[in-house]
Amino acid sequence: MAAKTKFLFFSIAGIALALQIFQIDQTLPATNPDEEFHVVANPPDEIVGMLKHACYDCHSNNTRYPWYASVQPVGWWLQSHVNTGRSELNFSEFGRWSGEDQADVLRHCAKLVKKGAMPPKDYLRMHDDAILSEEKKSALITWLLERADVLENPHAKAVSFTQQEMPRDTCDDPDGNPRCCFIGMPDKLTTTLKIAPDGEPGQRLVIKGYVYKKDGKTPCRGVLLYAYHTDATGAYTRKGDETGIRRRHGRLHAWARTDAQGRYAIESIKPASYPKSNISAHIHAVVWEPGKEPYYIPEFEFAGDPFLAPEAVASAKKNPGRSGIISLGKDAATGILTGRRDIVLK
Ligand code: HEC
Known part of the structure; x- marks a missing residue:
């Protein structure tokens, strides 16, 4: 080699x-598992x-x-791809967006x-396992578009069913279809069922908890609750203008929808047991998991209630996720009764 080439x-x-x-x-950024796409969009x-x-x-x-x-x-070039890719769309942060944004993103992905x-084509050249067959592509596109519709409006189908195909009168039946409970539900829901208005006579009560899927540990998002x-x-006092099932359930009722963590809360007063009865005080509740049928869960009841059956108390201890008996505490500062109940879906 000439000296010049050698130097070069x-x-x-x-x-x-x-x-x-x-x-x-190359450290992976910290991820909140509740926000991951595969947890949120299931x-x-x-x-x-x-x-x-x-x-x-x-x-x-x-x-x-x-x-x-x-x-x-090469690494710098890769990292800049990863950074741009993540900033455009990060599936690990999917749960941070609103339902409409999630739907938009999935539709864009499908496109x-x-x-x-x-x-990208240059990525496929180096990653055989990323190549999608035509069949897989069309399965992916179909799923993305269908899930986008559900995320945007989790109960669109259900609600149009109750309004169009549920004759009002069948909802005046005590054993009526639990879907009746969702007629008249407001469009905008929070995670809180605010049942009794402020000023309602009685002892104020707050119950909080999580709704889990059947496995008892995966939080379930978008579950409707009625109580x-x-x-x-x-x-069951009424205002007087109630229709359908509310003629039985009365004015103290509310709805909520769980968030990505499966959270819900009830804010109300502690109900009393029926006059001259030996039935324990209770709150009736219905859950509606997206894509399934709604059903009644065991009533909320309160430990220490003189009318509670001892068998019920014993079985509640064994299987807390499927029992409604809760122990109430009292907030020392506000005097509000507080309780916790986690619900495991069927
Ligand atoms: C090699 C890295 C890489 C892979 C793999 C990759 N992307 Fe991207 N993606 C990018 C980059 C970089 C951008 C931003 C620049 C661009 O639009 O080309 C982007 C942009 C996007 C955008 C936003 C585009 C826009 O117009 O706003 C979507 C949606 C998207 N990708 C979906 C996907 C989906 C779905 C897959 C898998 C089927 C995928 N990407 C695979 C790197 C990647």
Whole structure:
């Protein structure tokens, strides 16, 4: 080698070596599991599998860095792709967006997958497992579009059913379809069922808890809750203009919808047991998981109630997620009764 070429060779090798000092940070960002796409949108395993292989390297906090990410400047180039990808769309933060935003994103994904724009072509050259067959592509697109509709309006189908196909009168039946309980539900719901208005006679009561799926540990988002109870005299008092099932349930009722963590709360007064009865005081409650049928869960009852059956108390201890008996405490400062109940769905 001529002296000049030699100099050039060692200079380039030296620079290349020096570049390796500036490694990219391959630590994965901290992730809140409740916000992950696969927790919030509850996709079937094959859909999660496709997204994990084809999209997650750039659009989630779960990037799988290849070995050449440690070779600079390739690593810098990869990291800038990952950073741009994450800033455009991060599936690990899916739960932070509103239902409408989530729906928009999924529809946009469906469009880009259909066009073949995502995953990017240069990425596919290095990742065989990210290539989606035509069949897989169409399954993914169909699922994305259908789930977008559900996320935007979790109960659209259910509500139109109750209004169009549920004759009012059948809802005046004590054993009527639990869907009747959702007629008249407001469009905007929070996680709190505010049942008794401020100023209602009785002891104020707050119950909080989580709704879990059947496995008893996965929080269930978007579950509708309906509850009603007697007033402090033990009667289902009415305003007078009630229709349908409310002619039985009376004025003390409310609805709520669980959030991404499955949270709900009841704010009300403690109901009294029916006058001259030996039935314990209770709150009736119905749950409606998206895509399923609503049903009554065991009533909320209060430990220490003289009319509680001892068997019920014993079985509540064994299986708290499926029992409604709760122990009330009292907030020393406000005097409000407080309780906790986690609900495990069927
Ligand atoms: C190699 C990294 C990489 C992979 C893999 C990848 N993307 Fe992207 N994606 C990007 C980058 C970079 C951008 C932003 C620049 C752009 O639009 O090209 C982006 C943008 C997007 C956007 C927003 C585009 C816009 O117009 O706002 C969506 C939606 C998207 N990707 C969906 C997907 C889906 C769905 C997959 C899997 C099927 C996927 N991406 C796979 C890197 C990637």
